[in-house]
Amino acid sequence: MKILQQIGRYVLMLGVVFARPNRWRFFWKHTLLEIEQIGINSLPIVALMSTFMGAVIALQTASSMESPLLPDYTVGFITQSSTILEFSPTIISLILAGKVGSNIASEIGTMRVTEQIDALEIMGVNSLNFLVLPKITAAFVFFPVLVIFSMALSILGGWLALLVSDLTTTEIYILGVRSFFNPFHITYALSKTLVFGFLIVSISSFFGYYVKGGSIDVGKASTQAVVSSSVAILIANFILTQLMLLS
C-alpha cells in the first residue's frame, strides 16, 4: 500500500516538474551546471569502469574459447555485443545511480531540511520545476554521451588487454568488433540510457524532495534513492529488452 502511495506521489511530482520554467535564462544556466555536475564529473569513473570491464570481458571470453570450431574473431564480437547491448547502458547506469543518484538526493534533501525549498516556494518559484527539470534535461543530453564514451573505451580496453596478453592480433579483434554489427543495437542502447537517466534523476529527486527530519533522514533518503533507482533500472531494462529486441 505504501509503495502505491509513493508511486502516486512520484507521478504527481512529475506533473509539477514538467511545467514551463519561470525564467528560461535560469533554466539553461542550471542545465549547463547540471551537465557539468552529473555528466562531465562522471567521466573519470565511467572511463575507469569501462576500460577495465572491457578488458575483463575480452580476457574471460578468450580464456573460455576452447573449441576449435569458434573463429578467432569471436572475442572481438562478444566484447562488442556485450558492451553495446548490456554493459555500457545498464551497468554504467547502475554505477551512475550510485554516484549521481545519491548526490541529487542529498543535495535536494539538504535544501529541504534547511528550508531552502520553502524559501523558493515562498518567493513564488515552482521549486520542483526549478530544481529537477534542469537535472532531467542534463541527464537526457549527457547520459547518451557518457554511454557512447563508455562503449568506445570498453572496446578499447578489450583490445589493450588482448594485445598485452598476446591472445589475438589487432586485425582479428577489429574484425570481430565489426562482425554482425547491428546499428539498431545502438538505438536500443541509447533508448535504454535515456529511460535510465530519467529514472535515476527523477527517483533521486523524489526521495530528496520529500525528505522529512534532519541529516540522518537525508542520509536515509540518499540510500533509498540509490536502491530504488537501481531496482527501477533493472525492471525497465527487462521491459525495454522485451519490447525492443524480442517483439
Next chain:
Amino acid sequence: MIEVQQLSKSFNGQKVLFDIDHVFEEGKVNLIIGQSGQGKSVLAKCIVGLYEADVGQILFDQRNFTQMDRSERSTIRQEIGMLFQGAALFDSMTVEQNVMFPLQMFTNMTKAEIQVRTDFCLERVNLAGRNKLVPSECSGGMQKRVGIARAIAMNPRYLFCDEPNSGLDPKTSIVIDKLIRDITHEYNMTTVVITHDMNSVMEIGDHILFIHQGKKWWEGNRHSIINASNPEIESFVYASSFMKEIRSQLQKKA
C-alpha cells in the same frame, strides 16, 4: 493587512490549530507568541501556504489566498518576504546572488538596476561591501541580515519572520529586532514575527497574538502583556528568573 478566519489544521488526525480568527495589522509588527509546540509555526506556514489549512480562510488585503490556484498564489507570494529560522540562504550562491535571486526571477529590471537594488538592500541591513561572501563565511547574525535583505528585495507588502533571534546573542538579537521594526514602519508592511523571546516581545511587539494549545488565547500589545491576568500568559512572560525579578521589583515599588 492579513485576515485569518476560522483556521484549523490537523496532522494525521491530530488537531494542532483550532478555529483561529485574527487580523494582522498593516504597518505594525504583529507577533505570534507561545510556548514551543503550541502551533505558532504551523499557523504561519498555513498563512503563507506552505501547509494547506483544513478549514478556514486567509485573506491578504481582501484577496482570498485559500481559494487561489498555484499561479494566482505565485502572484501573492511575490509580495511576501520571509526570513526563516536558519536564514535558508541558498548555499551555492553568494550573499549578493541570494539577494538578487528574486529580482532576476520575477522582475524585468536591467542588470544595473538589479545591482543598485541589491546594494541598497545590503546597505539597509548594514552589510554593504559583503556582496561576495558565501553563506558559510557569514556569522549567524549576518546570515539573518542577508535573509532580511533578500526578503525585502522585492519591496514586499508582507514580511514573515520565523524566530528571527534563535541562536543569536542578546545584542545581535536587538539589532535584528530593530531592523525588523524599522523596515516595517519605513515601508508600511504587514509584518508577522513568530517568537518566544520575551526581549523581542517587549522590543517590537506592536500587536501580539498568544497561542496556547493550538488556540487563540490572548491578543494585545507589549504594554498590556505585562499586566495580563491570564495564568498561561503570566507563566510565559514570567518564565525566566530575570523577568520574575523585574516583576518583584516593580511590585515593591508599587
